[in-house]
Amino acid sequence: MAGQIPLISLVLLCVLTALLTPRFLSPLNLTNILVQSSIMAVIAMGMTFVIVGGGFDLSVGSTAALAGCIASMVMLQAGIAAGVVAGIVAGGAVGLLNGLVIAFLDVNPFITTLGTMVLVRGVVFLITGGAPVSGEFGLPNAFVAFGSERFLGIHLLVWVPALLLAILSFVMYATPYGRRVYATGGGREAAYLSGIPVRRVIASTYVWCGALAGVAGVMLAARLQSGQPTAGEFYELTAIAAVVLGGASLHGGEGTLYKSVIGVFIMIVLGNALNLLNVDSYWQRVAVGIVIVAAAAAERLRSRN
Amino acid sequence: MSSAISTEQISKHFGQNRALDQIDFDVAFGEVHALVGENGAGKSTLIRVLSGVHQPDSGRILVDGKEHRFSGPHDAIAAGIVTIPQELRLVPALSIAENIALGDLPTRSFGPLKLLDRRRLREQANAVLAQLDFLPDVDCRVSRLSFAERQLVAIGRALHHECRIFILDEPTAALEQHEIERLFSVLMRMRFQGTAIIYISHELDEVVEIADRCTVLRDGRVVPTARRGSFAVADLISAMTGRVQDPGDSAPREPGPILLHTQRGDDQPVSVRAGEMIGLAGLLGSGTEAIMRSLFGASRSDPVIAVAGEPRSLRGPAEAIAAGIGFTPGERALGLVLNQSMRDNILLASLDRVRRYFLVDRTAGDRIVAELMDLLDIRPRRPELPARALSGGNQQKVILAKWLARRVRVLLLEEPTQGIDVGAKAQIHALIRDFVARGGGALIASTDLAELARLCDAVLAVRQGAITARLEGARGLDEATLRTAIGA
Numbered sequence: 001m002a003g004q005i006p007l008i009s010l011v012l013l014c015v016l017t018a019l020l021t022p023r024f025l026s027p028l029n030l031t032n033i034l035v036q037s038s039i040m041a042v043i044a045m046g047m048t049f050v051i052v053g054g055g056f057d058l059s060v061g062s063t064a065a066l067a068g069c070i071a072s073m074v075m076l077q078a079g080i081a082a083g084v085v086a087g088i089v090a091g092g093a094v095g096l097l098n099g100l101v102i103a104f105l106d107v108n109p110f111i112t113t114l115g116t117m118v119l120v121r122g123v124v125f126l127i128t129g130g131a132p133v134s135g136e137f138g139l140p141n142a143f144v145a146f147g148s149e150r151f152l153g154i155h156l157l158v159w160v161p162a163l164l165l166a167i168l169s170f171v172m173y174a175t176p177y178g179r180r181v182y183a184t185g186g187g188r189e190a191a192y193l194s195g196i197p198v199r200r201v202i203a204s205t206y207v208w209c210g211a212l213a214g215v216a217g218v219m220l221a222a223r224l225q226s227g228q229p230t231a232g233e234f235y236e237l238t239a240i241a242a243v244v245l246g247g248a249s250l251h252g253g254e255g256t257l258y259k260s261v262i263g264v265f266i267m268i269v270l271g272n273a274l275n276l277l278n279v280d281s282y283w284q285r286v287a288v289g290i291v292i293v294a295a296a297a298a299e300r301l302r303s304r305n
Numbered sequence: 306m307s308s309a310i311s312t313e314q315i316s317k318h319f320g321q322n323r324a325l326d327q328i329d330f331d332v333a334f335g336e337v338h339a340l341v342g343e344n345g346a347g348k349s350t351l352i353r354v355l356s357g358v359h360q361p362d363s364g365r366i367l368v369d370g371k372e373h374r375f376s377g378p379h380d381a382i383a384a385g386i387v388t389i390p391q392e393l394r395l396v397p398a399l400s401i402a403e404n405i406a407l408g409d410l411p412t413r414s415f416g417p418l419k420l421l422d423r424r425r426l427r428e429q430a431n432a433v434l435a436q437l438d439f440l441p442d443v444d445c446r447v448s449r450l451s452f453a454e455r456q457l458v459a460i461g462r463a464l465h466h467e468c469r470i471f472i473l474d475e476p477t478a479a480l481e482q483h484e485i486e487r488l489f490s491v492l493m494r495m496r497f498q499g500t501a502i503i504y505i506s507h508e509l510d511e512v513v514e515i516a517d518r519c520t521v522l523r524d525g526r527v528v529p530t531a532r533r534g535s536f537a538v539a540d541l542i543s544a545m546t547g548r549v550q551d552p553g554d555s556a557p558r559e560p561g562p563i564l565l566h567t568q569r570g571d572d573q574p575v576s577v578r579a580g581e582m583i584g585l586a587g588l589l590g591s592g593t594e595a596i597m598r599s600l601f602g603a604s605r606s607d608p609v610i611a612v613a614g615e616p617r618s619l620r621g622p623a624e625a626i627a628a629g630i631g632f633t634p635g636e637r638a639l640g641l642v643l644n645q646s647m648r649d650n651i652l653l654a655s656l657d658r659v660r661r662y663f664l665v666d667r668t669a670g671d672r673i674v675a676e677l678m679d680l681l682d683i684r685p686r687r688p689e690l691p692a693r694a695l696s697g698g699n700q701q702k703v704i705l706a707k708w709l710a711r712r713v714r715v716l717l718l719e720e721p722t723q724g725i726d727v728g729a730k731a732q733i734h735a736l737i738r739d740f741v742a743r744g745g746g747a748l749i750a751s752t753d754l755a756e757l758a759r760l761c762d763a764v765l766a767v768r769q770g771a772i773t774a775r776l777e778g779a780r781g782l783d784e785a786t787l788r789t790a791i792g793a
Contacts, residue, residue, distance in 0.1 A: 175665060176660055179649060180656065183649065187641065187642035187644075190642045192603070192622060193603060194626075195625075196653070197623060253642065253644045
């Protein structure tokens, strides 16, 4: 029962909002929530890898922007497939840098990723000159269509996290690798003394996180029909909040992918509800902040018992 | 003499672990009452209850004849009880004087402001430390002091707070002989002034020297021994360890092939044959821990170890495990991932062995876990429970199960039964014997010499990080003989 608190909170939030405003359940609004959640869900899944492994990643927002811009630039020269791959690889490369510094040089993850967050954002502005990347005639039509078309009545953007959730859940729960991530985050020394290559495991979680931020960046570029150098600001905060709302422990070793996705829905639905209820945007920030602090405090109280 | 502090029927459980069982204990003003016992006997828990860190499940605490309930350490301090723990809680960046007065710094009024009164701060510190015959520059930062000096500062703080009941946990563990003498004269003076002192130590000679009374704890209970003023080291040892002497297996075995062999510098070689249990005996801080870790590849140097006759350099635990070596660290939190299930912990070192294609084979894994939980009698038999919910004995069994699942040939065991109750201790000893009887080899590091004497075929003595002697035919010797033999 205690494990289902995120889901119960989400359901209660939805019911409450639906009672307060009928517009919440309109097809257009629900579609909006799904599409908004899709990009954040991909980032939150990567963040779950890192947090379960006992780490932390502040650089995902910048990484998503980098991936979106690089994907757009490459796409204009070499086609859609090359662009998508380049974007994801760029994200993975940032993750690898984070992972190597954190796992092999034992630098604090907070400081490391705070640094790469700023560094990567700087690189994005350098390569784009600060202007959106969309070429003279815009990004290829097929790519832009990906940001708006549907399959079986559901946006293509929503299919991406759905498929990723299925695949990554297998990786985390059913492969030896996944169990090693949990063990490393839950007790690094114990995992090391059980023969687990903890440094490599920790580094790998950042690579997942970077690559998934890359995927999110590419999705964002499709949605915005351009590579935006300012895209993805504050995504890291929303993603971390969502993972904590989903019941993961910032001490590592605990966390579940689908619950992190539920956490994303809680964040997005909350923002959506406050919008529909015409709550002042300044108050919206206050409310979201309170929810995050409360969720973190609740996590501490739970782990103390 | 009136009782300064007394406990009536104090009990305390941690999960399934009974740490204290109806303890009656008291100290009078002007008395030094020693508390001794093996590791895990409940000494630390009792002190933590007396100092308000833990709340007892049942029983009463009386201070000066009045019942007190401590909701936290501050309540105990307010009642005049001060504890000097092994790791002194001083603020290294502050001066000696500031540390002594921390909590109620003297102030003077400057208009509406309250300013720190530095002069009075120094005077107070000097006055208190003079009682200890310790006259440092009180403006000196604590970070520059030696451990013994810091300890005096901590004691000075206790005096400053007018403590009447003083608890010292292993105060001499890090002290040199002359520092111990100084500490004892300080304690004697405090006793003379009417302070009640509870003194915890492993050093039984010291206990006999300084204590007016001695209480022995064993497995969370008070052992009825040690009448006032008439105890000797030998009595204490037998009271502490006086458990049922299990017969062991006296049948001589044919020693099998050498499973593990290594030699460093001029040291005695470490050599473990199949069917053999070898002890590694040393006092706290003698370096057995470093030797064990290096044999497991978990230290900076990569040792060259002959495993089953084939020399290898072990770069990390993963290679040691691949060579058939398992390691159970003395600190059980390092052997287990506490927030993961027993099942995950048991399979932790064997994940690539219970694999089907690229997934963990749940069926095979569950079968192995169920078999081992039966074999080792791990309770409760619920593999999904997190390891932290288990008692110490069951946690140790889960660690052993991890290595049995991996089918290692050599077990490196560090303090295998530290902090474990008598029943589980016997079971773990039986498991180690069984492992060895099936052709495995075990190297057991323990500060509990009685344990080594009961289990081991030969004992290696460790002093200052070096293996100085090898004693054959150790099995069945009594602890005192073994102690002399290894020169500890």
